[in-house]
Amino acid sequence: MSTPRAQLLERFATYETHPPLYFLQLKVWRALHARSLVRLRANSALWGSLGLFLIFLLGRHYGGNSLGLLAMTLLGASPFHLAYSQELRPYAMAMSVGMAALLALEWRSWVLLGCLWAAQLYTHYWGTFVVLAQMAYGLSRGTKDDRKKTLIAAAAAGLLFCCWLPILPAQMSLIDKVVFWASPFSIKTLGKVFLAFSGLFFNMASSAFYMRSTIGTFLGVGLVFAGALGMGIWRGPRAAVFWLFIGLGIPWLLSLWKPTIFLWYRYTTHMLPAFILLVSAGFLAIKPRLLGASLILIGLGSQVWGDWTYFHGWQKANPKAVVAYIHVLRKPDTLVVRPTYFADLFNFYDLGTTSVIDENLFDSADKRAALRGHSVLFVAFDVPSDPVGDALLRELTPVSARYFPGTAHLGITVYELKSDH
Numbered sequence: 429m430s431t432p433r434a435q436l437l438e439r440f441a442t443y444e445t446h447p448p449l450y451f452l453q454l455k456v457w458r459a460l461h462a463r464s465l466v467r468l469r470a471n472s473a474l475w476g477s478l479g480l481f482l483i484f485l486l487g488r489h490y491g492g493n494s495l496g497l498l499a500m501t502l503l504g505a506s507p508f509h510l511a512y513s514q515e516l517r518p519y520a521m522a523m524s525v526g527m528a529a530l531l532a533l534e535w536r537s538w539v540l541l542g543c544l545w546a547a548q549l550y551t552h553y554w555g556t557f558v559v560l561a562q563m564a565y566g567l568s569r570g571t572k573d574d575r576k577k578t579l580i581a582a583a584a585a586g587l588l589f590c591c592w593l594p595i596l597p598a599q600m601s602l603i604d605k606v607v608f609w610a611s612p613f614s615i616k617t618l619g620k621v622f623l624a625f626s627g628l629f630f631n632m633a634s635s636a637f638y639m640r641s642t643i644g645t646f647l648g649v650g651l652v653f654a655g656a657l658g659m660g661i662w663r664g665p666r667a668a669v670f671w672l673f674i675g676l677g678i679p680w681l682l683s684l685w686k687p688t689i690f691l692w693y694r695y696t697t698h699m700l701p702a703f704i705l706l707v708s709a710g711f712l713a714i715k716p717r718l719l720g721a722s723l724i725l726i727g728l729g730s731q732v733w734g735d736w737t738y739f740h741g742w743q744k745a746n747p748k749a750v751v752a753y754i755h756v757l758r759k760p761d762t763l764v765v766r767p768t769y770f771a772d773l774f775n776f777y778d779l780g781t782t783s784v785i786d787e788n789l790f791d792s793a794d795k796r797a798a799l800r801g802h803s804v805l806f807v808a809f810d811v812p813s814d815p816v817g818d819a820l821l822r823e824l825t826p827v828s829a830r831y832f833p834g835t836a837h838l839g840i841t842v843y844e845l846k847s848d849h
Contacts, residue, residue, distance in 0.1 A: 512697050558675055761803050764784040
C-alpha cells in the first residue's frame with residue numbers, strides 16, 4: 429500500500445501472491461487518510477456490503493424479491509462472509525466483482541462483462557475459475573450471437589490480463605514455498621468447504637472458527653443446509669450451479685498436481701455467492717411452506733449464533749502479539765529474520781521501526797555466517813519443513829523461545845539467537 433510506484437512490480441514479484449487490482453484500489457483508499465487498521469478493513473467491509481446488494485439483484489433476477497431478500501439475508505448473516513469482509517485481502521472484492529460479472533452476463537452487457545472479467549482476473553488468480561464457470565454458463569444458453577459475444581468478452585478479458593503474465597512465474601514460486609497452508613487433495617477438503625459456506629467451521633490465518641454448539645446441533649444445522657443445497661441444485665438457478673461446480677471442481681482437481689491451488693478456507697470465498705443462491709432457492713422450494721419457513725429460521729438462526737460467536741468468543745491470529753513481543757526484546761542493533769510471507773503483516777504492526785531481513789536470503793552456510801556477532805530474533809512458523817530455519821537454529825544458539833499458538837501450521841515461535849563465535 430505504501431510502496432512507491434517504481435517499485436510496485438518488484439514488490440509483487442518478491443512478496444505478493446495475488447494480482448494487483450485490490451492493492452491498487454487500497455492504495456487509493458489509503459490516500460483518503462484511511463490508514464488506521466479499522467479504516468483499512470472498512471475497505472473490505474465496503475466491498476462485502478456491496479456484495480449484499482449485488483446478490484439481491486441476482487436473486488431477484490432468478491426468483492423474484494423473495495429469493496433476492498433471502499439470499500441477501502443469508503449472505504449478510506454468514507460468519508464466513510463476515511470474516512472475509514474484514515480481511516485486508518481481495519476476497520470480498522472478488523466476490524462482488526464476480527456477482528457484478530454474472531449480472532452483466534444476464535443483462536447481455538458485453539463490454540461491461542469483458543471489463544468485469546478482466547477485473548476478476550486482476551483481483552485474484554481464482555478469478556480464472558469464476559470466469560471459466562460463468563463463460564461455460566453463458567455458452568450453455570441463449571442465441572448463437574449471445575454465445576459468440578460471451579467468447580469475445582472472455583477473450584478480451586484474457587488479452588487484457590496478458591500484461592500481468594510476466595509476473596506470474598515469480599509469484600507461483602512464492603506460493604510453492606507456502607505449501608503448508610494447503611491440504612492434500614481429498615474429498616475431505618470439499619466437505620470443509622461446505623462447512624465454511626454453512627458458517628459452521630473455517631480457518632482464518634492462524635485461528636480456527638467453530639460455531640459454538642453441541643455435536644448434535646452442529647450436525648443438524650449441517651443437514652439443513654445440505655438439504656437446502658440439494659433442493660437448490662435441482663430447482664435453483666443454473667448459473668449458480670455452473671458457478672459452484674465448475675468454479676470449485678476445476679481447482680480441486682488441479683490440486684492433485686499442486687495442492688497450493690486449492691486453499692479451502694480462503695480462495696473458495698469466490699464461490700460463496702453461488703452456494704448462497706442455491707441454498708436460498710432450495711429453502712424457498714421446500715414444501716409445505718411451513719416446513720420451508722421453519723428450516724429458513726433454523727438456517728438463519730445458526731448464522732446469527734455464529735456471528736455472536738465471532739464477535740464474543742473468538743480471536744483471530746497472532747501476528748500483533750508476535751510483533752509486540754519482538755518490540756519488548758529488541759535492542760538498537762537487533763536484526764529480525766522472518767519468512768517472506770510474513771513480511772506484510774510484520775511491517776504493518778511494526779511500522780518500520782525494526783531492522784528486518786527475509787529468511788530465504790540465508791540459504792547457505794556462508795550467508796548465515798554474516799549473522800554472527802548480531803543480536804538476532806528469528807520468527808519461525810510451524811511449517812512441516814523449513815531447511816533454512818532448521819539451519820539457523822542449528823548454527824546459532826537459542827537463548828530464549830516463546831511460542832504463539834496457531835492452527836494450520838501457523839503457530840509462531842520467536843527465538844532469541846546468539847553466535848558461539
